[in-house]
Amino acid sequence: MSGSDRDRLDGRRALVTGGSKGSGKAVAERLREMGADVYVTARTMPDGYEHPDRFIEADVTTIEGTDAVAARIAEAGGALDILVHVVGGASTPAGGFAVITDDQWLTELNLNFLGAVRLDRALLPAMIESGAGVVLHFTSIQRELPQYDASLAYAAAKAALRTYSKGLANELAPRGVRVNAISLGGIETEAYERFVDRIAEGNGLTREEAKQTIYDSLGGVPLGRFANTAEIADLVGFLVSDRASAIVGAEYVIDGGTVPTV
Template sequence: MHTSEDADPPAVTISDRLDGRRALVTGASKGTGAAVVARLREAGATVLGTARTAPASHPGPRGFVAADLTSPDGAARVAEHVAEHLGGVDILVHALGGSRAPSGGFAALTDEHWAHELNLNLLGAVRLDHALVPGMVAAGRGAVVHVSSIQRRQPLHDATLGYAAAKAALTTYSKGLANEVAPHGVRVNVVSPGFIRSSGADGLVDRLSDGQGITREEALGQVMDSLGGIPLGRPSEPAEVAELVAFLVGDRAAAITGAEHTIDGGTVPTVG
């Protein structure tokens, strides 16, 4: 006889939906940021994107705010817009990043280059976290994802040393922030992509090509060689990175915080 005591416990279903949650995504006008915006909206979140330039199909003030996050004024503008139109956020994704530094190694980088790389790849996230994460702490819930890079472990010295250093700092900062806010129900994780098929990757190839007087194909080969190749045989797609981000900000990842998640097709040859 099968009694209620013998019955299997009911299956626990954890939804991958984000209905009712408010999200801010930086770097939202193209590449990984745009893919994250689309994926979170697909999952039901109300998403506010921000970048220096609005996308072609402007979604209105509740969907996008133009701001330059390399400056404190830009970060303050976004924080004010969040307060006015969303009343706070439950999800914060920093996809903003990139490099405009010239090729030529460390000697080619001026103070201005270094300041720009740090402001774009580190301090923009720090400023917005400072403005918005306290609201998550007060609410007792929230999820933050910082998009770093495998270059924090495998820096490309010729053209993106400043970028790599800034992403290394972002990753370390993220771990410290995660430890501080976890007791308050706020999770902080890092996603570190490798070579992504994006306009940013195209820009790097162009800079190497122009700086060294070589073809784009030769410059692309240099990038691939410097990474040690991609065992998967192809770059990652922005939508694939967005899938990882969507998982990390959702309830299925409720016990994951303070972790770095690499998505690089196997490029990094070591563990850890």
């Protein structure tokens, strides 16, 4: 196989969760550029979406949503070749551990952990039967650097996802399916830029000063900036390609050097 062939995904089917915006959108676009037939799932299809026949409106934090995605993929016929779990986020209010209710814990766990577990359970048996495939779970540097004020439940859920991902990798590698994880630091998305604006306006700062305040809250970002979504997509493109055929059970950190330990 030539080097260029190892960069291509022609003839392969992929599913990207949380693929309507941010990193998920960039990942879906990159996999299409590489030749894959890409399905995307999110709660709502954006207006004017270019590939409506490949969009699955579903909430994968619920059992019903997971079932709907699995049914749609089954209708298309055959096993997936690539499954990328991007969906995630934190909605816990500030105030520390004592304000996190049972319902909020379940919200964070369903969004950041159990949704991926359920979707894997639904879609991976066909991938295993085919004897080949790649699964990527998006974790977070908060599994190593948990922020306690408003994202402790998120951090715990992502830590669980990493542990699950490693165990799943060990189980499935002998059966031809590679499982890996990508640990994200801060990402320059539209939502992040709006957050910078709020910090700047609320504190009388320039946007650059506001960004530095955010970096300082994480203990610093040696690179001096967060990764952008295209850089996340670059890493995904490599890990799902044949160039990464010996990489199993790994977690790739992309955080501009935020995590200070080895």
